Amino acid sequence: xxxxxxxxxxxxxxxxxxxxxxxxxxxxxxxxxxxxxxxxxxxxxxxxxxxxxxxxxxxxxxxxxxxxxxxxxxxxxxxxxxxxxxxxxxxxxxxxxxxxxxxxxxxxxxxxxxxxxxxxxxxxxxxxxxxxxxxxxxxxxxxxxxxxxxxxxxxxxxxxxxxxxxxxxxxxxxxxxxxxxxxx
Amino acid sequence: xxxxxxxxxxxxxxxxxxxxxxxxxxxxxxxxxxxxxxxxxxxxxxxxxxxxxxxxxxxxxxxxxxxxxxxxxxxxxxxxxxxxxxxxxxxxxxxxxxxxxxxxxxxxxxxxxxxxxxxxxxxxxxxxxxxxxxxxxxxxxxxxxxxxxxxxxxxxxxxxxxxxxxxxxxxxxxxxxxxxxxxxxxxxxxxxxxxxxxxxxxxxxxxxxxxxxxxxxxxxxxxxxxxxxxxxxxxxxxxxxxxxxxxxxxxxxxxxxxxxxxxxxxxxxxxxxxxxxxxxxxxxxxxxxxxxxxxxxxxxxxxxxxxxxxxxxxxxxxxxxxxxxxxxxxxxxxxxxxxxxxxxxxxxxxxxxxx
Numbered sequence: 001x002x003x004x005x006x007x008x009x010x011x012x013x014x015x016x017x018x019x020x021x022x023x024x025x026x027x028x029x030x031x032x033x034x035x036x037x038x039x040x041x042x043x044x045x046x047x048x049x050x051x052x053x054x055x056x057x058x059x060x061x062x063x064x065x066x067x068x069x070x071x072x073x074x075x076x077x078x079x080x081x082x083x084x085x086x087x088x089x090x091x092x093x094x095x096x097x098x099x100x101x102x103x104x105x106x107x108x109x110x111x112x113x114x115x116x117x118x119x120x121x122x123x124x125x126x127x128x129x130x131x132x133x134x135x136x137x138x139x140x141x142x143x144x145x146x147x148x149x150x151x152x153x154x155x156x157x158x159x160x161x162x163x164x165x166x167x168x169x170x171x172x173x174x175x176x177x178x179x180x181x182x183x184x
Numbered sequence: 185x186x187x188x189x190x191x192x193x194x195x196x197x198x199x200x201x202x203x204x205x206x207x208x209x210x211x212x213x214x215x216x217x218x219x220x221x222x223x224x225x226x227x228x229x230x231x232x233x234x235x236x237x238x239x240x241x242x243x244x245x246x247x248x249x250x251x252x253x254x255x256x257x258x259x260x261x262x263x264x265x266x267x268x269x270x271x272x273x274x275x276x277x278x279x280x281x282x283x284x285x286x287x288x289x290x291x292x293x294x295x296x297x298x299x300x301x302x303x304x305x306x307x308x309x310x311x312x313x314x315x316x317x318x319x320x321x322x323x324x325x326x327x328x329x330x331x332x333x334x335x336x337x338x339x340x341x342x343x344x345x346x347x348x349x350x351x352x353x354x355x356x357x358x359x360x361x362x363x364x365x366x367x368x369x370x371x372x373x374x375x376x377x378x379x380x381x382x383x384x385x386x387x388x389x390x391x392x393x394x395x396x397x398x399x400x401x402x403x404x405x406x407x408x409x410x411x412x413x414x415x416x417x418x419x420x421x422x423x424x425x426x427x428x429x430x431x432x433x434x435x436x437x438x439x440x441x442x443x444x445x446x447x448x449x450x451x452x453x454x455x456x457x458x459x460x461x462x463x464x465x466x467x468x469x470x471x472x473x474x475x476x477x478x479x480x481x482x483x484x485x486x487x488x489x490x491x492x493x494x495x496x497x498x499x500x501x502x503x504x505x506x507x508x509x510x511x512x513x514x515x516x517x518x519x520x521x522x523x524x525x526x527x528x529x530x531x532x533x534x535x536x537x538x539x
Contacts (some may be wrong), residue, residue: 001193001303002211002248004202006239035431094282098236125282128338131239146194 009171010134014180017135019170021085022148025054030083030105032075032114033063034115036096037123037149042117042142043129045158046166049121066099066106067150083112085170089138091118091126092146101129104137105179115169119146136178138169194267197252201335201413204325204350207250219247221523222260224514231273232434235278235332236339241267246323253323258301258525259316262379265511266291266324269381272460276504280383281334287383287503289328290421291321292487293355294367295377297511298355300521303529304353307491309423310387315528321351348387351372354489360426362433369437370508377513382485382505384421386411392428394495399435402428402496403443409498410477412447419483420500425490441481448477491534 021027026116029050031137033039047059065072079086086121088104091097100116107114118126130137144157194209197203203472210216220243227244234241246263253264270277280287293303297503304314312318334340342349358365367378372421390409392402406422422444424432432440440452478484490496514520 002213002216002244002251004211004245004248004252004326004330005235005333006241006245007199008237008239008333010237017236024209045397093284094339095284097341098278098282098339102236118278122341124338128333128335129236132235132339134332 001110002177005153008132012171013134014177015134015135016137016180017108017174017178020113021171022171024050024057024170026056028058028060028082029054030060030062030079030086032079032086032088033061034090034099034103035063035065036090036092036147037082038119038144038154041149041154042089042144042158043150045154046089046163049158049160049163066103067118071080072102072106076106076133078152079107079112079114080110082140083137085100086112087166088114088116089129090142091116091121091122092144092148094125097122097125097131100155101126101133101137104139105130105135108135108137109147113170115166117142117166119148122146136180138178140165140169141151153161187531195351198439202250202326202330204322204329206322209254210249215251216247217242217500219251219255219257219260220244222247222257222514222520223264224427225264225488231267232330234271234328235334237333239331239333241271241327241331245328245331245353249326250319250323253326253337254315254319255323256524258524258527259320259323261324261377261513261517262293262297262301262320263327263513265379265509266320266381267327269505269507269509270324270328272507272509275381275507276383277328277381278332280503281332281343282339283326283503284341285385285503286344286346286349286411287385288346288348289321290348290382290499291324292366292506293353293378294358294365294372294380295511296375297377297513298358300525302530303353303355304482305357306534308514309354310497311350312532317353318351324348325351327463329337346385348384350386357426357489360429362429363437363486363488366487367508368483372508372510372522377511378508379511380506380508382421382507383503384499385501385503387497387509388442388497389495389497392496393512397428397431399432399495402431403440404447406496406498407444407447409496410444411498411500412450412477418479418483419502420478420498421485421487421488421502421506423489423497423499426488427492427494428496429488438481438485440486441484444484445476445478445481449474451475455534
């Protein structure tokens with residue numbers, strides 16, 4: 001019997017994530033914004049809370065649609081030169097979750113630890129996109145519905161619990177699978 | 185790997201996510217090798233790559249999925265051209281597949297091969313019943329799924345879903361169009377065979393019986409039934425039945441497009457400035473300001489298909505394409521037809537094309 005599934009090098013060679021940082025305070029925290037309507041308000045609220053928690057951190061923002069190889073190259077270049085860790089915001093539809101996974105991968109490929117943020121119910125989409133990118137990228141779900149731009153709802157969702165989760169994503173040591181050393 | 189039992193293969197491939205949910209013909213070595221008779225290309229030749237996983241779409245991948253969908257070896261030239269259209273960047277197959285808007289993939293066949301392969305372009309042009317229409321669309325859907333690795337809820341995030349994702353294949357009714365066929369309009373010769381792909385969200389039908397059966401009536405109904413959602417993306421395919429096309433025979437295709445462009449409008453508050461690919465709501469716009477749905481006549485496609493009767497359809501909005509690819513036939517095409525054309529024989533319905 002022949003296999004109908006096309007070969008993919010992503011399935012064969014798992015690329016490792018970058019080692020996580022020990023702590024976020026004092027680092028340059030980057031926000032990649034994919035221009036979805038929710039990206040900017042989520043970034044604004046997150047930056048405000050992160051600034052309170054990490055008074056010595058600085059913040060950098062970058063925006064370009066992650067639609068092609070050139071834009072992914074730009075994202076990686078920005079992350080490598082301007083940031084120590086990076087958040088990619090936000091996957092809240094099919095195409096943009098794919099784009100956020102690709103952007104998160106571009107940042108990791110540039111040597112910077114990253115976490116992708118997606119809306120409720122888009123975690124599985126991020127995971128499968130990440131797997132197909134060939135890297136077990138980390139992500140966190142922001143408890144907002146798809147395309148939420150209401151600032152009050154975002155303030156309610158982007159809280160200390162989410163900050164803890166983001167901090168863990170950027171500081172918790174890698175698993176064997178994330179290092180690309182796990183045996184399937 | 186599973187054996188040749190249809191039940192076991194179906195269940196094993198369903199479990200692994202390699203089917204579209206329907207039973208499949210087991211792609212045994214014998215069947216796949218037979219399918220590969222339909223092309224002069226080497227099985228390992230790469231046609232392109234699809235999806236984040238950069239799935240390697242080879243001629244053999246096309247053949248395996250073609251077998252599973254129920255295609256014949258004589259469908260291979262169409263499938264290979266369709267696969268080339270799928271990997272062409274402008275067709276935006278991946279964007280349409282992952283998007284929440286649930287766009288389906290429309291494939292339009294032009295040229296003599298429609299008749300050779302009994303591709304229905306007459307009564308029930310978009311409906312079930314015809315092996316070529318059904319299996320070509322299904323195979324191309326499986327090829328996309330099994331190359332890009334898309335499954336609903338994982339990467340294919342269409343909110344409502346779309347039954348036309350199963351198959352949306354028709355031929356243009358070139359015998360009954362008063363205008364030059366679609367592929368000729370796009371620079372191909374009459375006797376060339378082509379497949380065109382675009383991705384469409386909606387399928388809206390409207391009738392033109394009675395007093396609407398005038399030039400203005402027909403065109404007005406096309407305009408009236410243009411989905412307002414069209415402002416979200418560009419363009420649409422207007423499918424006009426042969427009867428209504430006959431009524432419009434003194435009007436050029438260009439004039440049809442210009443009429444639709446001029447008259448298909450929505451309230452200004454619906455969308456912001458024309459010309460943007462994706463228009464966002466503009467709360468500042470006045471209710472009585474009306475905007476055109478289409479940015480230009482060039483993003484309007486007109487195709488003649490269907491049987492007798494006064495029904496038309498609008499398919500859109502389009503995402504990506506239309507991307508047209510020529511269908512190249514293998515050297516031993518006539519011998520292949522001798523061997524496999526009987527798989528399309530039927531003793532029901534409208535006569536075989538060309539008979």
